[in-house]
Amino acid sequence: MSDELPQSDIVAVTVEHRIAWVSFNRPDKRNAMSPALNRRMMEVLDELEFSAEVGVVVLTGAGSAWTAGMDLKDYFREAEARGLAGVRMAQRESYGWWRRLRWYQKPTIAMVNGWCFGGGYGPLFGCDLAFAAEEAKFGLSEINWGILPGGGATKVAVELMSLRDAMYHAMTGEPIDGKKAAEWKLVNEAVPLEKLRDRVAEVAHILLKKNPVALKATKDAIRRVCEMTYDNAEDYLVRAQEAANSYDNEGRKEGIRQFIDDKSFKPGLGSYDLSRQKAP
Numbered sequence: 001m002s003d004e005l006p007q008s009d010i011v012a013v014t015v016e017h018r019i020a021w022v023s024f025n026r027p028d029k030r031n032a033m034s035p036a037l038n039r040r041m042m043e044v045l046d047e048l049e050f051s052a053e054v055g056v057v058v059l060t061g062a063g064s065a066w067t068a069g070m071d072l073k074d075y076f077r078e079a080e081a082r083g084l085a086g087v088r089m090a091q092r093e094s095y096g097w098w099r100r101l102r103w104y105q106k107p108t109i110a111m112v113n114g115w116c117f118g119g120g121y122g123p124l125f126g127c128d129l130a131f132a133a134e135e136a137k138f139g140l141s142e143i144n145w146g147i148l149p150g151g152g153a154t155k156v157a158v159e160l161m162s163l164r165d166a167m168y169h170a171m172t173g174e175p176i177d178g179k180k181a182a183e184w185k186l187v188n189e190a191v192p193l194e195k196l197r198d199r200v201a202e203v204a205h206i207l208l209k210k211n212p213v214a215l216k217a218t219k220d221a222i223r224r225v226c227e228m229t230y231d232n233a234e235d236y237l238v239r240a241q242e243a244a245n246s247y248d249n250e251g252r253k254e255g256i257r258q259f260i261d262d263k264s265f266k267p268g269l270g271s272y273d274l275s276r277q278k279a280p
C-alpha cells in the first residue's frame, strides 16, 4: 500500500508495525490545506480504512508545520473566484474528510509536530487522540486576517476548551504553545518534539492490543453520548454493544474466560490476549 502512495505525494504515507503514518506533505507551504490536498487526503483515508495491514492511523505533518490551516490562496481566493459552486465544492472536500475522520473505522491520533492554525482544528478534532510537541504553535488565526473561525473551528474550540479560553483564543488570535494546548485540552498531552514520535508510537501500540470492534464502538460512543441525555445514552450504549456483538461475538467471552478461568490477565491492568481469540 505504501508503494502506491509515494513520498512525493501531497499526502505521504508509510506503514510500520500496523501504524499508518500519514503526513500533510506540503512543507514549503506549511502544509496548508488546498483543495488538491483535501481530495488526496480523502483517497488516502479510503485506502487505509479497511486495510488489514493497518490498525492505527497517525496524522502528522512534514517539516515545521502540522498544518497552517486552509490555503488562503487555493482554498479561499481561488475557490471564491469560481463563485458559490467553487466555494461549496472546496468546503465539501475539506469538511468531508474531517467528518470521515470523526467516524473513522480505525483509531486515529493527531501528532501535532508544529504549526496548527484555523482549519487545522477540523482534523485535530477529527482524530480520536491528539499529542503535540511542546514547541508546536496553535491558533485560531482567522480573526487576524478578518474572518470568523469557520469550517467547524469555532465548534472545536467550544467542544474542547472552556468558554473563557475559547473566547480569548478566538477573539485575540494569539497563538499558544503545545503545553498551553494541553492545559486548555486541545490535545491530550504535550511532550518535547524529540520525544513526540516515540510517545505517539507507544500509545498506538496500546491501541493495537485492543479488540478493534470494541475500539470503534467505544470511540463512536464517546462522540455520540456527548449530545444525549443520560437516558438516551444508556439506551444507545445497550444497542451499540449489541450491534458490536454482531461483528464480534467472541471477544468479550474470551476476555472473561482469560480472566476468570485462565487467570492470565487482569482487565483492570491491561488487555486480554487477542491472539487467543477464535475468529468471529
Ligand code: COA
Residues within 6 Å of the ligand: 028, 029, 030, 032, 033, 064, 068, 069, 070, 071, 072, 073, 074, 115, 117, 118, 119, 141, 142, 145
Ligand atoms: N495558506 C496559503 N499559503 C500559506 C499558508 C496558508 N494558510 N500558510 C503558509 N503559507 C505559505 C506562505 O504564503 C509561504 O509561501 P511562499 O513561500 O510562496 O511565500 C510559505 O507557505 C511559507 O510560509 P511563511 O509564512 O514564510 O512561513 P513561516 O514559517 O515564517 O510562518 C506561519 C509559518 C504558519 C506562522 C505562517 O505561514 C502563517 O501565518 N500562515 C497562515 C496561518 C493561518 O492563518 N491559517 C489559517 C487559515 S484558516
